[in-house]
Amino acid sequence: IYTRSEERVQVAAIVFALLASISFAFYNFTSKKLASYNIGTVISFSSLLIFPIVLLLSFFYEEWPVMEEIQLKSVIALLYLVIIGSVVALLIWMYLLKIYPMNKVVPFSLLTPVFGCIINAIIFNETIEINTLLGGLVIIIGLMIIELKRKYVRKEL
DSSP, X not given: OOOHHHHHHHHHHHHHHHXXXXXXXXXXXXXXXXTTSOHHHHHHHHHHHHHHHHHHHHHHHSXXXXXXXXXXXXXXXXXXXXXXXXXXXHHHHHHHHHHSOHHHHGGGGGGHHHHHHHHHHHHHOOOOOHHHHHHHHHHHHHHHHHHHHHHHHHHXX
């Protein structure tokens, strides 16, 4: 039996999940259009737009740590997010969108949480729970089904 507040949280979670899906679809369509431009320019311009907004939100909603409290693992994680998780990943993503149709590239974005969990386990020595492993396996099997179906459909034609 759920209380009213728990029901509201569940409804909010569903609404936010739907909004995230719509935003991700919009992002992919926009990325496909932007793939014809210089990718470095796109990254630089988007960073210039996003940085002040995120800094302002961070200032109001987070406690700013004292520099002595920052751990090396946190710095490594931040560098990974900025360099590998953002710049390199976006360069690869835009390149793939430039040379392949979107319906071939987008399904592989589902591997993002799988790689995120693996990187977390490596950097922070975290254990991966069985439900996380099963979720990753479901994602990988789903991608295999998509690719196998594409090959089967091509052979039929």
